[in-house]
Amino acid sequence: MISVFSLSSFSLSMSADEKDYKERLIATVKKEVKQVMEESVTRKFVHEESGSVTSLCGAVENCLSQGLRRRALGLFKTSSTTALLHKIAKHCAEADRISKKVQEIENVDPNRRSSSSSDSVTKPTLKKNLSFPTSPLPRYLWIRLALFDKQLSKIIDYLVSNAPKYYDKDALVADPDYGTILSSLLVGPCALDYSRTKSVEQFWTDPPADELVQRHRISSGHSTPPSVRRPILNFRRSLNTSSEDTFVSRSTTQHLAKDYVESLHQNSRAALLFGKNNVLVMPAKDDVTEPMPGYLSLHQTPSGLTIKWTPNQLMNGFTEESQDKSIYWDYALQVRLDDIVYVHCHQDSEAGGTIILVGQDGVQRPPIRFPKGGHMLAFLSCLETGLLPRGRLDPPLWSQRCGANSTTKRRRPLPALSETEEATKDYVFRIIDNSDHKHLLKRNDLMDIKASLPTKVRVQLCSTSTSSESSSKSLSIDQQIVPDSPPNVCIQAVCDSMKKQIISRAFYGWLAYCRHLSTVRTHLSGLVNSKIIHGENASQGITLEKWQELCVNGVVTDYAEVYRLTYFGGIFHDLRVEIWPYLLGHYKFGSTNEQRKELDEETKQAYENTMSEWLAVEAIVRQRDKEDQAHAIAKLSSESMSGEQVPNEIQRDLSNEVFEDIVTDDEESESEDEKESNQRNKKPRKTKQNTIKYDSDTEDGEKQEPVDQSNEELNNGHSAEKCDVQDNENENIDGTVNNCLDGENLTCELQIHGSIDVEIDNREELKDFIHNVIVTNASVDISNLENECPIRNHLDAVTEENNSSLDTCIETHGLASPARSACVSPASSNGGVYSQELLKTFGLNLHRIEKDVQRCDRNYWYFAGENLDKLRNVMCTYVWEHLDIGYMQGMCDLVAPLLVTFDDESLTYACFCHLMERMIENFPNGNAMDCHFANMRSLIQILDAEMYEQMHAHGDYTHFYFCYRWFLLDFKRELVYPDVFTTWEVIWAAQQVASSHFVLFLALALLETYRDIILSNGMDFTDIIKFFNEMAERHDAAAVLKLARELVLQLQLLIENK
């Protein structure tokens, strides 16, 4: 095989030894560059300490040292190139940067660094550039650093352009050709990312998502939508040909992406036959005025030869200015030789040679101009070799003077093409394709040529299937037979057996495909709507104009169109307020303005009523919290007090605590576990026991822990007391609170609240409210229970407590006799209004809501201020109405985008209720999540067999827990707000347009977006979780949505296609 660097053998004859030496130097650099690039392709990354990096640096060093004017420049240091670097640092920014780094490292004593691991943790910045903590400074330090920093080629560029200043006239760097060759050779290695030697701290750290994505970009070029590179419908045995078709039909830009860089080098999929830097091409684009230099390469893939040309700009570092470079992808060339019929060669002794490829349709490809030095000839020669045996150049490049009976073959290039003194020569070659099977059989002699073509090519002539597995077997036969049997017989036999194999393979492939399809139809047909709705003219979504068309006099009837437009293009942001209620089912299509206004009013009224209900309960809950807190603090202080006194007492104190803990734990966990019925039976008894226990305690150590004891008293007695109070209140204020719970006569209830506006946003008002309630309780109870002194005392205390200090409160409670708490009747006896359970459950939910609301999207502008209170109100209202469900983490995240859009509590609440109809099933007590996981599994199995196989290999994979948050929150946490809006409305619309399981396809699209990273890094279950958590809010939502829609369509077509 002719490699990239064979071109040196075609170069012009050189006489001087010096020339020879320079040649050798540059050849070494080339060799090392190739080595490094190959390493980067095969291993995905190059280690900084890799031997090939060191040799490359050495080769560069040699080039740079040659002809350096040491004496004149006063460079006497041991490493003169380092001195040179410091010298040019003044004029060259890149060199300056590296120079500083070198000095920084040289100044650090290497011994200190290696001392302790914990020490070095504190200097991460130093570590970063310093991968050699224990060894002495590495050789070629500055070249290394410049390479890792991607500055090397720029520095050498500078040196080359200012060569006369620093170099002798005949130095390599000063040479017009070699200098530029040297700097351009290093462009490739400078584009790579080098992995560092891991220090003790980072020894096994998995690469963060960032690095993975970065690595992927480097190896695959710009944004690679995976579906493009490799169609996901991947029936590997049978569908190869079809996938190949789509592969080709995609636009060149897309095709380029993955293959570039990777495919420009030798790799498993394609053999590199020829490669040359700085080949000029004038891209057929309007905005390019003069030919651009680029990298020309010739590749042999199983399906044929491909010529690629990539602008130099793309060969430079991918990481910087990625935006600007994207246009260059349009300039890049990729020509399949199958499409080419003629090769026009124009030879020019001045400027090298030009090749123009002409296609079957007569269209000329942009001229490819080779630099001087026999490169065109080299290219043609490689091309001819590559064409063999399937095709050939006519006339042959090499005149073959072999008669029918002559055994010796002498080869000589056409005289015109060897660069002689003749000025201009033009040549036209025709590419003759012999790939036809019959043709091939007739031309047995073709096989006779023992050319150095790769063995696999021989197989591919017959088998168009590109599957490596399928071709491998026929190959083995081929190899076994060919060498020792007469050519005619053996080829006949081989071809026959191949034919049989191909047919049988095709048959079994087809059979498998059919079986596969039936599985798809039976298992996955439910996931997509059978009717395919197309997205013509819908990519803009619902714009203002469209909405005006759809919404005639405030009535929207064409709901199908609304759904369709939303699904394919989303909704203009300002219209979301209007349209989302339709999508969520709050507004009915066809309703009039008036109807909707009425509905809004009703919604608002109902919302406010509900809110006032739970606000009343909240007030009580807050009061209790206050007391609990006081209790806890008092307990803490008593603990420390008693602890200092007598050790014995600590012991008792302790046993108390443990006991108390158990009781409260039971209560709490039971209510949490929704075993309220159980609890009702158990609790009163427990309270009693508790009291008795404390009584006995009091007898023992009355003096030592009076405060503590009284606290327990307060704790156990008070809650019950509270309910009692509540009940009394209910009886005495004409059953107002009863009403408020029953939901009748709601206006009455508002009377009590008096000054309080229903929409209480203000905390102070809320406090007033609490105060009011308590005062009411007290007065009512006093009038009612005049005779019961202890209770009155107690209630007075409660009233007081609002204003007085904690100590007083505790003291007052301490006075109450233990007997009282025992005689208090349980709340339920009075009809269960504000029952203990209710208070407890709602209180618990309230606390949870509060914790999460505070943490919800506080960095998003909308929630920076008071709007979090609105979120809380909506959340509490929902939970109050659905106490059986209760608050679950994640609900806040679902309310937030609605609230941001509507900025209206009641509308948000109403829409949220509709949203939850679907979402609730995802939460822990529903079973939708398991269904999602199961469906994901099937979908991946069908749509991406390769991924499925890998997932299967890592057993844990089947769990798909990395999708958990995606499904629970409809991707809300994965995307930034604007994208959440778009994604949500597409999900809602998808139900009507394409699939009611659109989230599955979104999830699949997300997976597919990163499939190459996942596959190439062999990620397992945990790696994927980590990867996606790190990638949250950094996805390209538009691309993911598009891909998801495509996936739905793919499945629809698959099912439809009968």
Add this chain to the structure above:
Amino acid sequence: MASRKKILLKVVILGESSVGKTSLMNQYVNRKFSNQYKATIGADFLTKEVTIDDRTVTMQIWDTAGQERFQSLGVAFYRGADCCVLVFDVTAPSTFKSLDSWRDEFLIQASPRDPENFPFVLLGNKDDLEPRAISAKRAQQWCQNKNNMPYFETSAKSGSNVEQAFLAIAKNALAQQNSTVDLYNEFPDQIKLTNTQKPSGSGDSCSC
């Protein structure tokens, strides 16, 4: 990434919501505190390398959702844990009271080999905040009754004691792993039957 012959310690952080599990993990691994964390949904983990007695080990620290309803999800995450970190908020008594249920639930779901001696570490977080509701003594007493569980008072915000706490966690996890490894040591080498067939199968097919 998938095949690594290294010591991997799996640590699970449990506790009521908003006690600071995510903050603790991030303070330890990244040495930074943010007040912007959202409620954790599902689970996340971070890894960190530590050196314990001259051995470099990787700690894989799993952060879980704090609402107990999501515990059913835990099985997948708890499995194979080497140490369980219980966290409560020293200013919130309820978070302390629920520790028992968290511990029990973990033992049920993770079902470690030797539940009696499975290492737990208790962290009382937010010790920079006032007022305190749970004294150190009370927490220590609780730990004493639970097989002398180590107890640390930490502040994810200031970072105080976090490093020490996690070092203890790592040590306990490593000890746990060593003890379970010993159980398997009777069978020194695994014999893989499946792999032996592969080379012969791939011999005649060149991978092109």
